[in-house]
Amino acid sequence: MIQIALYGKGGIGKSTVSSNLSAALAESGKKVLQIGCDPKHDSTRLLTNGNSITTVMEYIRDTLPEDRLLGDILFDGYKGVSCVEAGGPEPGVGCAGRGILSMFELLDRLGIHEIPFDLSLYDVLGDVVCGGFAVPLRREYADAVFLVTSGEYMALYAANNILRGILNFDGSSPRVAGIIHNGRGLEHEDERVDAFAKAVKLPVVASIPRSELFAEAEKQGKTTLEAFPDSDVATVFRDLSEYISHLVTGSNRLYPSKPLENSEMETLVLGRNIPVIKPDQISSTHIPKGPTDGKDTLPVRKNLYSKSVRNKEPLHGCAFAGAVTTTSQVNGSLTIIHGPRSCGHIVTHFLSSNVLAARSRHGTDLPCKGEIASTDMGETSFIFGGLEELRNKLEEAASQGWEIVFLVTTCPAGLIGDDLETAVSMVQEQYPRTKIIPVPVDGNLAGDFAQGLVEGWKKVSELIDNSVSPEKGFVNIVAEKNLSDNVEVNFQTIESLLDDIGLKVNCRFLNSTTIDSIRQFKKGEINILAKKDDSSQLVRDHLENCFNASFTDMNFPIGFNETSKWLEELSHLSGRKNDAEMIIEKEKQIYDAEMTRLRPFLQGKKVLINTYSRSIDWLLDIIFDLGMDVLKIGLLHSSAEEGFSSKYAGKVHVEDNYTAQQREKDILDHRPHLVLSNYPPMFASDGVHYDSIPFCPEVGFRNDIFMAQRWSRLLRLPEIEGWKIDGEVIR
Amino acid sequence: MTFIPDALTGSIFAAESIEDCCVVLNSPTGCKFYHAHISNQQYPRESSLDPLSFAEEFYFGQPRIPCTYLDEDDYVAGSSEKLLSILPNVAPRQKGAIVVINSPGATLIGDDLKYTFKETGLEDQCVAIESVDFSRSAPEGFEKTLLEILKKYVREPGKSSSEKVNILGLSISHKHWEGTIKEIKRLLDLMGVEVGSVIPAGCSMDEIKASGQASFNIVLCAEYGLQVAKWYENKFGIPYIYCPEGAPVGFDATVSFLNSIAEAMDIDASRALEDISQARKTAYRKIARYNSLTGLPKGATFSIQADSSLALPLTKWLYYYLGMAPMAVKTLPGGDPEYERALCEFMKEIGFTDEWDIFPGDQPVDIAIADGHTVGSLRNQNMCRNGIEIALPAGEYLDMVQKTYMGTTGALMILEEVLNGIRMLS
Incomplete structure (x- = not known):
């Protein structure tokens, strides 16, 4: 069997050419299958007495997968030509290209390749050159490709684009059968088509004259071949059918694709060179310019970009997951995921894991959070758009009485371009008491996980009531690490410290936060960042710019030194300096006593640090207080943080872009007593102990003591634990 | 509440269940991290979890499931370039098949996976899963992908067929899958039945290739193996055993399962049934006192x-x-x-x-x-x-x-x- 694809610009007459060609091939005794791959689904109409057939897309939409049968979508036409129409979604929704992909998958699954056709003919829209419409260009489908064109510039441009598509698939291997010139009766049309054919080194295998017979035949719902079998036009198609027969036997050859550059096309077809205008040559006079520097003065909407997005680095995680992690922290809200179930599974898996880990590792119950639902987009939504399912889900949520509904989008929803605003406004009109807040991050189209956190925070901040005034003694906690299992333990520590100096937490923005608490956000006089990583800084910027929020410089403190300083600074604001001093004095005695006890075990020991974290002064504090030596800090590439700022800058050697090889070399060269890493390496080396640095350490006075106690024990334990030897065996 | 996994997860674990097979996800990293984590938990094949050991492009610090880390540019321009890079990177580390699975977003790009296999000269080693019926059930995705692998690699049995049986319908996504294999093999051994391979949980590509020689296929969990069993029957005439009482969970269903096998294969189940009988006595004594x-x-x-x-x-x-x-x-x-x-x-x-x-x-x-x-x-x-x-x-x-x-x-x-x-x- 030979498979042939006919590509051409929309409206060029491909369907007429395809069905006449199929008719001619069938007349010559061939068993022909014609598949229309144009959403307007009229490819085979002339073969079926002008009747429309059920399209594959309609069938996929209306029939359960296990009930689908080939006989429901494969129809007999003129002279036994088997006809299939792909169809497509309504204009403006869904993804027609995905529809073509689904059609080919379905036909394959239903066994169409088991039918012994002599020839399959694909009639494909050539204007759209996305992956879906390029499926028939794939080698497994098309053995030969014909370009159908008139002499109009845009038709030739589309033909050239198709050649570019074929080149992408094939490189220099021959698969183009030639050009079919469907004449429009234009002046110099033949010359233009011939010039193009010559330039791309292809033959014009058929020239179909403009003829009223086509319209006459169409009125009868027939091909010209059937309606006017003795016409000249019919002869052209019979000749073309003969040409194809010779392709099968090998006496006609295929050609490699040699498309022209756009500029060559323009010169060739339009007869002129069109230079590309550079931005600095002529720009629009409608843009207002600054009087002195001549630069554009239009206000550019600023956005807050995560580290990976602003540096165009590989994206770690997706914005969708980040956004859901944020919106799901709002108690009394529902987050609707507009996407496939797998997206919901992944995000709820890590949110639930965190809840379970908090309980099992720290004995803390994470307070109630918002609920999550999903539209469960499937194949049908990919093709036809997922608005109906979305609207149903929104209506369901609103009818259940949810006060706030966040709507977070995934990659497929973004790629098919579902119009959220229309769906939202329709439901909002019907249910004015439910506020629907779209978070259109479109999977990772908006960026990475960190970007999603930021987008989520921004959207949730729309609930903040700007008219609320700050009240003395209230603070907000901002950007807690919600996926850390000690988030609640840390909060409790901070809340207790704040309480000791007369400060109350107003709003946790955002962790298990009520809608009312968010509305009252501005009641918080001071804002405290949990951590100073990149995404936290971005939410700080947002809250400062949009809500005049005032932040302390210090984030959650770790260890004695940081916590003492933090308490001192905050007690200034609360006017409870004495209380802070008393607490610090009490803790100092504990700290000093432990340092004195532990120093003999650890003094003079060499430490090698490699870490993703950029804020490790709490760790360096304890190391230096114990009299240990830092050989080097190797900074690993982090998607969440950049730079390195430390009060010890200049005192310690810091190496950026640290690697596993460098670490191994440093260990062999310097023989540190202790190697501290976020992930301790598994290899064993004599005289070296390994330990981990937590990504989210426990905050407050005692964590450094805990670490020092641990190291003092660690250095007295075997350097190489027995189980590690088995790891060597596995390797 | 954790949402139940769908066909994407099922599809990934079908391939990741095979010892020397590896999934390459044509996806953003968001689809990769979770599945790579679970695969490594359920079937650890590396000695370390240290991300620095897997710091190369595509791996993102995890030993399993490298991915093309699709971004906005790829959605517009197609992901072929990344696929052409990732496949030669992964292939030398991989003895068995590389199963390339499109994420939901990637299915909308419409990249020709098979073209990239050809261009990299890896047609024989690669299997393309272009779309896995997203939001449909995990077992559907699982069987669809497993069948694609089997269709490509299972060899014609030749003249000498084996007396061994295959166990079907078990995946690394099943809780305690390794212990289950050991127990089922032990019971079948008591009946004189030798298990050739368990497909796909923990089997090798060589076992997959030779699986067409089995005398019988025994289906453990029908959701994950019945369609596969039917495929073997149609393709190679291998009969399958499907127990109407379900998987061998609990004494009663285990007896029923063993009797189904004994009847289908015309063999004696008494030693295996005696094993259950002894266990029932043990259980009786404990339960009676309780x-x-x-x-x-x-x-x-x-x-x-x-x-x-x-x-x-x-x-x-x-x-x-x-x-x-x-x-x-x-x-x-x-x-x-x-x-x-x-x-x-x-x-x-x-x-x-x-x-x-x-x-x-x-x-x-x-x-x-x-x-x-x-x-x-x-x-x-x-x-x-x-x-x-x-x-x-x-x-x-x-x-x-x-x-x-x-x-x-x-x-x-x-x-x-x-x-x-x-x-x-x-």
């Missing part, structure tokens, strides 16, 4: 959310053998229609119609049987005294001793968890 003090376990309550092949035998067994009351029974999507029908009928017969097809968290029970997250969450909410994890996602408990819920050993294990669980304070 029962005489407390009257339990009769009247204790349970709830189940599991694959139909597990839910059917377990519900019936706990009801008949221990006299426990099913307060909520729900099967996971993609269940075997025969089992679902049988379970629904059973619940009706015993007068528990209202308890059928409801989520196990709606009322407190003594024993909750479900995935690790559901069990953990019910425990945290004091909605059960004890939970038995029977599906993924797993809880946090690390199993060092190989366990199973199937066969004789599995039945005793379930009894142990049920009896001890009922005694716990809620």
Whole structure:
């Protein structure tokens, strides 16, 4: 069997050419299958007495997968030509290209390749050159490709684009059968088509004259071949059918694709060179310019970009997951995921894991959070758009009485371009008491996980009531690490410290936060960042710019030194300096006593640090207080943080872009007593102990003591634990 | 609440179940991190989890499931360039097949995966899964992908067929899959049946290639193996054994399972049945003493959310053998229609119609049987005294001793968890 694809610009007459060609091939005794791959689904109409057939897309939409049968979508036409129409979604929704992909998958699954056709003919829209419409260009489908064109510039441009598509698939291997010139009766049309054919080194295998017979035949719902079998036009198609027969036997050859550059096309077809205008040559006079520097003065909407997005680095995680992690922290809200179930599974898996880990590792119950639902987009939504399912889900949520509904989008929803605003406004009109807040991050189209956190925070901040005034003694906690299992333990520590100096937490923005608490956000006089990583800084910027929020410089403190300083600074604001001093004095005695006890075990020991974290002064504090030596800090590439700022800058050697090889070399060269890493390496080396640095350490006075106690024990334990030897065996 | 996995997860674990096979996800990293983590947990094949050991492009610090880290540019321009880079990078580390699976977003780009295989000269090593029916059930994705692998690699059996059998319908996504293989092999060995390979859980590509030689295919969990069994039958004429009582969970279903095999293969099951008989005696002595003090376990309550092949035998067994009351029974999507029908009928017969097809968290029970997250969450909410994890996602408990819920050993294990669980304070 030979498979042939006919590509051409929309409206060029491909369907007429395809069905006449199929008719001619069938007349010559061939068993022909014609598949229309144009959403307007009229490819085979002339073969079926002008009747429309059920399209594959309609069938996929209306029939359960296990009930689908080939006989429901494969129809007999003129002279036994088997006809299939792909169809497509309504204009403006869904993804027609995905529809073509689904059609080919379905036909394959239903066994169409088991039918012994002599020839399959694909009639494909050539204007759209996305992956879906390029499926028939794939080698497994098309053995030969014909370009159908008139002499109009845009038709030739589309033909050239198709050649570019074929080149992408094939490189220099021959698969183009030639050009079919469907004449429009234009002046110099033949010359233009011939010039193009010559330039791309292809033959014009058929020239179909403009003829009223086509319209006459169409009125009868027939091909010209059937309606006017003795016409000249019919002869052209019979000749073309003969040409194809010779392709099968090998006496006609295929050609490699040699498309022209756009500029060559323009010169060739339009007869002129069109230079590309550079931005600095002529720009629009409608843009207002600054009087002195001549630069554009239009206000550019600023956005807050995560580290990976602003540096165009590989994206770690997706914005969708980040956004859901944020919106799901709002108690009394529902987050609707507009996407496939797998997206919901992944995000709820890590949110639930965190809840379970908090309980099992720290004995803390994470307070109630918002609920999550999903539209469960499937194949049908990919093709036809997922608005109906979305609207149903929104209506369901609103009818259940949810006060706030966040709507977070995934990659497929973004790629098919579902119009959220229309769906939202329709439901909002019907249910004015439910506020629907779209978070259109479109999977990772908006960026990475960190970007999603930021987008989520921004959207949730729309609930903040700007008219609320700050009240003395209230603070907000901002950007807690919600996926850390000690988030609640840390909060409790901070809340207790704040309480000791007369400060109350107003709003946790955002962790298990009520809608009312968010509305009252501005009641918080001071804002405290949990951590100073990149995404936290971005939410700080947002809250400062949009809500005049005032932040302390210090984030959650770790260890004695940081916590003492933090308490001192905050007690200034609360006017409870004495209380802070008393607490610090009490803790100092504990700290000093432990340092004195532990120093003999650890003094003079060499430490090698490699870490993703950029804020490790709490760790360096304890190391230096114990009299240990830092050989080097190797900074690993982090998607969440950049730079390195430390009060010890200049005192310690810091190496950026640290690697596993460098670490191994440093260990062999310097023989540190202790190697501290976020992930301790598994290899064993004599005289070296390994330990981990937590990504989210426990905050407050005692964590450094805990670490020092641990190291003092660690250095007295075997350097190489027995189980590690088995790891060597596995390797 | 954790959403139940869909066909994408099923598809990934079909390929990741094979020892020397690897999934390459044509996806953003968001689809990769979770699946790579679970694959590495369920079937660790590397000695370390140190991300620095897997710092190369595409791996993102994880030993399993490299991905093309699609971004906006790729969605517009296509992902071929990244695929052309990733495949030669992964291929030298991989003895077996590379299964390239499109994420939901990638299916919309329409890249020709097979073209990239050809361009990289890896056509023989690569399998393309362009779309996995997103939002449909995990078993559907699982069987679809497994069939693609089998169609490409299973060799014609030739003249000499083997006396060995294949076990079908077990994946690394099944809880205690390694212990289950050991137990099923042990029971079949007592019947003189040798297992050639377990497809796909832990098997090698060589075993896949030779699997067409088996004398019989035995289906353990029908959701994950019945279509595959039918394919082997159509393609190679290998008969399959499907037990109408479900997977061999509990004494009764295990007896039924072994009898089905004995009947189909015309062999003697007595030694294996004796094994169960001995276990029943052991169980009797323990339960009798427990029962005489407390009257339990009769009247204790349970709830189940599991694959139909597990839910059917377990519900019936706990009801008949221990006299426990099913307060909520729900099967996971993609269940075997025969089992679902049988379970629904059973619940009706015993007068528990209202308890059928409801989520196990709606009322407190003594024993909750479900995935690790559901069990953990019910425990945290004091909605059960004890939970038995029977599906993924797993809880946090690390199993060092190989366990199973199937066969004789599995039945005793379930009894142990049920009896001890009922005694716990809620």
